[in-house]
Amino acid sequence: MSMLQGKVAIVTGSGRGVGRAAADMLAEHGAAVVINDLDEAPAAEAVAAIKEKGGQAISVVGSVTDPDFPKRVMQQTIQAFGRLDILVNNAGYTWDSLIHKMTDEQFQAMLDVHLIAPFRLIREAAPYMRDAAKTEMEQGQTVYRKIVNVSSVAGIMGNVGQANYASAKAGVIGLTKTIAREWGSFNINCNAVAFGLIDTRLTQSKEKGETVQGVAIGIPEKVRQMFEQSIPQRRAGTPEEAAAAIFYLASPLSNYVNGQVLNVNGGFYT
Structure with missing residues (x-):
């Protein structure tokens, strides 16, 4: 079933993990x-x-934190496909530290990638989403467009060692609800997904030694195991399960869902 035939989607951070799974799912439809x-x-x-x-x-x-990236990605999208219907703000990483040891650089880096970058991308998308919708409405057409922002349970309930990440992800929720109010009348739905533990390279065992932007990523194996046991379903979610939530909010199935936060966490936070 091709629910998204004729639609055009930008998915940031979609070379791997949840973003890749979401891009695949959108393309399949x-x-x-x-x-x-x-x-x-x-x-x-x-x-x-x-x-x-x-x-x-x-x-x-390129990095979504590059100030020139929003304009570049919008221009290339329009040049290739002529329109924009779906924007998924998924790109990000973590840089953890207890707050008394956290540097300004660490805190700002998380704001830049998780909050400022989505803000800039949404702002740059305005001519292709909001303004396009105004023209369509004047012509008597109703076309739904979707913005899906990726948040986290950390942005709702906080998390030890993640004051920077939790603050940014909480900000994403405020941004989401504001865009829903400002652009809802243009048939633009803006919602967020708040993920719990999803099995990606960002949540894999830290002992594997992977880095993003020169920052070590992952969770110490003992901490990861304890986290899994605190989840009612006793496991991490898969990228495909996370992507399914993004797909729902990007599809016609959610045309009357706006300004909401969909928790995807195996029951960890309800």
Whole structure:
């Protein structure tokens, strides 16, 4: 069933993990997808996989925190596909520390990637979402567009060692609810997903030694195991399960859902 035939979606941080799974799901349902990643290789791989299945995709490589990125990704999207219907603000990483040891740089970095970047992207999308909708409405057309912002249970209930991340993700919720109020009359739905423990490289065992932007990522294995046991379903979610929530909020199934936070956490936070 092609619920998104003719739609165009930008998914940030979609070379891997939840973003990749979401991009694949949107493409499977007919959307043309703009893939974004920090690194060229995973972005190219994601594009190739979508095209191999008969879908449409391009990549725009770069950091969402680059002030020039929003304009560049919008321009390339319109040049390739002529419109924008879905914006998924998914890109991000963590840089943890207890608050008494946290630096200004650490705190600002999380605000930049998780809150300021989505704000800039939504603002840059205005001509292609809000203004386009105004023109359609004047012509008697009703076309729904979707913004999905990725938040976290940390943004709702806080988390030890993540004052920076939790603050940014809480801000995403405020941004989401404000956009829903400002743009709802233009048939633009803006919602957020608040993920719990999802099995990605950001939540894998820290002992694996992976980094993003030079910052070590992951969770110490003992802490991860304790976290899993605190989840009623006793496991982390899969990227595909997380992506399904994004798909729901990006699809016509959610046309009367606006300004909401969908918790996806196996019952950890209800």
